[in-house]
Amino acid sequence: MNSKQKRSRVQGGWAAPTNVRSDRDKTKPAPVPNWIGKNIDQQPTEKKFVYEEVPEVFREKPADKTIEKAGVYDISTDPSGLSRIRLFPNFIEQKEADSLYETLFHELPWRQRTDVKKDGEKFLQPRLTAWYGDHPYSYSGLTHEARTDxxxxxxxxxxxxxxxxxxxxxxxxxxxxxxxxxxxAWHSDDEKSLGPNPTIASVSFGDTRTFQMRKKPPPSENGDYTYMQHIDVLLTHGSLLIMEGSTQDDWQHRIPREYHDRSGRINLTFRVILPE
Ligand SMILES: O=C(O)CCC(=O)C(=O)O
Structure with a gap:
């Protein structure tokens, strides 16, 4: 290595930019490194980080409930008035309920009917139905003819x-x-033919199913039930449930599909039908 190469290696001359070499005249301001850019004389705009607390939007949903004991339950008082359900789990004693289940299962004229959705689509109801009444009864695009025997x-x-x-x-x-x-599916028994504030008596036989209820949302929720209260009522063999007051105006109900084994169940809802 000649003396020039030696000097260069000691000073690291091939790595450092020329303008930061340690042998510069320290009485003069340090030269601007050429990688900083042309706007070096502009004052950097001062950016302050300001912490703003975001107001927490916390919407409380009324606690969901399960009802399985005998009692009178006032489930809401608005917007239409008092909604009340009454539950009598052992309304019909077990042996009598067993025998009634067999008779109803074999002797009522059960049929699978077709519902028509609002968009006109038709589908087979996922259950069988039977209707008795002095007048026909229409809902979901289907009509049960009057049957008085x-x-x-x-x-x-x-x-x-x-x-x-x-x-x-x-x-x-x-x-x-x-x-x-x-x-x-979710629905209310609010057809015109049932009149205002209908009282409906519902008797169940066979396997227990969950009768789910959900409060109808106010118009400002645009049909969103997320924050509305849900109530599960366990309907057992021989039980009687009565719905009255504003229950059909302010609540919907359904029997959801189950994802574990259930045997047969018969539900009879007694109503007052007015001529259409
Ligand atoms: O099966 C049930 O318990 C509910 C029946 C019902 O909601 C209806 O018939 O409208």
Whole structure:
């Protein structure tokens, strides 16, 4: 290595930019490195980080409930008025309920009917139904024709409900859920033919299913049920549930599909139907 190469290696001359070499005249300002750019004489704009607290939007949803004990439950008081349900889990004693289930299962004229959605699409109801009443009953684009030859088992159950509640009914819609895959979608029993504030008595036989209720949202929610209260009512073999007051105006109900085994269930809803 010649003396020039030696000097260069000691000073690291090939790596450092020429303008930061340590042998510069320190009485003069340091030269600007050429990688800084042309606007070096501009004052950097001062950016301050200002912490702003974002107001927390916390929406409280009323606690969901499960109802399984006998009682009278006032589930809401607005917007239309008092919504009340009454539950009698052992309304019909078990042996009698077993025998009624068998009779109803084999002797009512169960049929699978077709619903028509709002957009005109048709689909088979995921359950079987039977209707008895002095007048036809229409909902979801289908009509049950009037049928007055009440089965004796239905008269027996209707007499039992009327005798113990003082209520009176002139019609009955039956649903047969063949297994846990059968279901009934969210709805209210609010057809015009049921009149205002209808009282509906619902008796169940067979396997327990969850009767789910959800409060209808105010118009400002645009049909979003996220923050609305849900109530599950367990409907067991021989139970009676009565819905009254504003329940159909302010709440929806359904029987959801189950994802574990369920055997058959029959539900009878006694109603008062007005001529259409
Ligand atoms: O099966 C049930 O318990 C509910 C029946 C029902 O909601 C109806 O018939 O409208």
């Amino acid at each position: 009440w089965h004796p088992a239905l008269n027996q159950i209707k007499d039992l409900i009327e005798g113990s509640t003082g209520l009176r009914f002139n019609s009955m819609l039956g649903n047969l859920y063949r297994d846990g895959h059968d279901s009934l």
